[in-house]
Each structure stands twice: as structure tokens, then as C-alpha cells.
Amino acid sequence: MYRVLLVNDCKFENFIMRDMLINLGYEVIISNELNAVSDVRELDCNLIIANFIMKEKTGDKILEQIKDMYTETKCILSSSNDIKLEDFNNSAIDGFIHTPVTKEKLEKIMKENGQSLNIHNKKTKHSFCTYCGGKVDDNADIARFCKYCGEKI
Secondary structure (H helix, E strand, O other), X not given: OXXXXXXXXXXXXXXXXXXXXXXXXXXXXXXXXXOHHHHHHHHOOOEEEEEOEOOOOEHHHHHHHHHHHOOOOEEEEEEOOOOOHHHOOOOOOOEEEEOOOOHHHHHHHHHHOXXXXXXXXXXXXXXXXXXXOOEOOOOOOOOOEOOOOOOEO
């Protein structure tokens, strides 16, 4: 399963994007601009979606750091502003998402970036809590709850 890391200082925007990606069959972990680089190291993500303008850092700088360490990781910049690849002088950015985005448009963007899934499995057991990012134990078969935030997985 493809693991997507969402980096945004707005929790509401993260929750909306997370829910759309989960419905498309992706495992999603939420982060912020201060923890994104360390989260990528720990969580082995296939794709990073970072918001462009945040309080502490800009998304393009975060993606540049990540791309320097993990060249194979796909990095997408999201923004409500109109941005283009020509606006940036680095090759860290593999694509753009203009927000707000529809589920259909998001699915198309994910396919264009080589992250589409062959089979969408709604009963996938996630190895991380999609609400808080905590590691989930695989020993519970019936009902699984995150031991960190209490949400049902």
C-alpha cells in the first residue's frame, strides 16, 4: 500500500485531504512543517504532499530537504494560489495540487504521479493510525483502536 504524508499547518485542510485519500485507498499520515523531515525518515512514505505557505516554513523548502535525502520519493506541493513549476528553481517538486481539490481531481493527480493502486481494498490493515500517525499493532483482528488517540482504525 502506498503511504502518503500530508504536511500542512492547518489541521482542517489535512483532515479533508486525508479523508479523500483514504477513500481512494491510500494509507495517510498527517504531519506539520516542524516534524515533516523526521516523519519521512521514520515512516517510509512513498509520497509527500506539502502545503506551500505555512507558519514556520514553506512547503517547497521542506520538499527540497526530503528530496535531497530520498530522491525516489514523490513530492507534491499544494496551494490555494496559482503556482507553476517554473516558479521554483529546484527539481524537488514532482507536481502541484491547487486547493481546494475534488476527490476526482485528486485521484487524477495521484495517478499522474505514479501512485495509483491496482486494487482498492477497503479492509486494509494500516500499520499507522491515520488520525495521529502512531504505529498500530497487528495483533487485534476484530476492532482496532489506536492506543495513542483512541480512534477506531
